[in-house]
Amino acid sequence: MIRIESLSAKTFAPFGDVLDTSGPPDRMINAGLCGRWHDRARLDFGAGGRAGLSIFQAQPRSLPYPLDLVERHPDGSQAFLPMTQNPFLVIVAPDEAGRPGRPRAFLTAAGQGVNLLRGTWHGVLTPLAAPGLFAVIDRIGPGTNLQEHRFPTPILVTA
Template sequence: MSVEIRSETLTAAAFAPFGDVLEAAGPADKIINAGLCGRFHDRAQMDFGAGGRAGISIFNAEARSLPYSFDLMERHPDGSQAFLPMTQHPFLVIVAPDEGGAPGAPRAFLTAPHQGVNFHRGTWHGVLTPLFSPGLFAVVDRIGATPNLEEVTLAKVHTVIP
């Protein structure tokens, strides 16, 4: 039997315990480029830990659909990880609080087409889950010599429903 999770709309307030919502919402912080560009400044708390540096990678993930079942969660103890979609399609973001070094009860968020996310260092999250093809994302995360990935298989399958 699967544990059902109802997807939530991604908002900065609801997602704050897990990371940052990356979007151009509200008025721009600055108008630049001779008045032709709004800059939404410093929207993510990037953290690359000691001995790490920022890197930009491109991910191309297979599209999934709702309902979506999962039992794998991961986290990056040495750095934050930002996902910036390179299309105008929404995607699914699964996160969980840390409970004694393991994921607690997962939550699922459905992004709007113009949103990305930045997971804070050590935040439990599901795998990249685009809902449309192509699942193309720019990813900003820690590059370093030490391992920066912990994976956990959950005791029960969880299913995200709309």
Template structure:
């Protein structure tokens, strides 16, 4: 028996809260700075690098994918959070799964809107970086430090991430 497909839902702060933080400039800024010429949305993510890690800023270029796609594996980072900030206005797919006794539960998929990024909390099961358009360029803020900060889980039966459900 095959699994039911997972339809991506729009990314919102409320829906994504169990897994991490939505990074966006929605609503009014918290502060106006730079001689009144710049809005600041202040302290939008819980960045966590553990006691022996530090923040690192890297640039990732991932190959674009299309929907439907197969979800064969998820990963998590036990020692630190990981933030993905797209360097283009293209949407990308974010797949996460709740932890169920050390293993990933049923995945959920989110489709970002232009200008949205995410910060995945420490130990959150998530799919690989999945841009839906070229060039797939992202700034990534994550933990730099000693130890192995990666755990992978391969599904016995892959999930299919389908097109978003159509609203009637």
């Protein structure tokens, strides 16, 4: 069993970037009417790849959540930007010699997104409320950019 943690830039840094508007904007634009939080994600699309923007609609899940599958993308990063104010669950795991280590679960705050670094083991998109609508920025290009791992026994994720 793993317990859900609050999402923060510090605790999530080994796995990726927290995308939010914490702190003051880096600069004001549009005649001072718009704050810009500049260059917040370590986007990486690898050799021969390019950024693609897709829209995902995932079915909501509930807690406790049985985690049985994680995946990773060896050729590029992947950013999840919710298109609602609903929090969602982000599950990640360190790499241990090509296999996922002990998972960690994070709950986003309203309006937060995440960017997963290239090769980061992560759970599937896990909204906790409908609609599970997200903009996803990831690698478009040649090659197989997906590796999956199924846990022989599901790991229960709880609040």
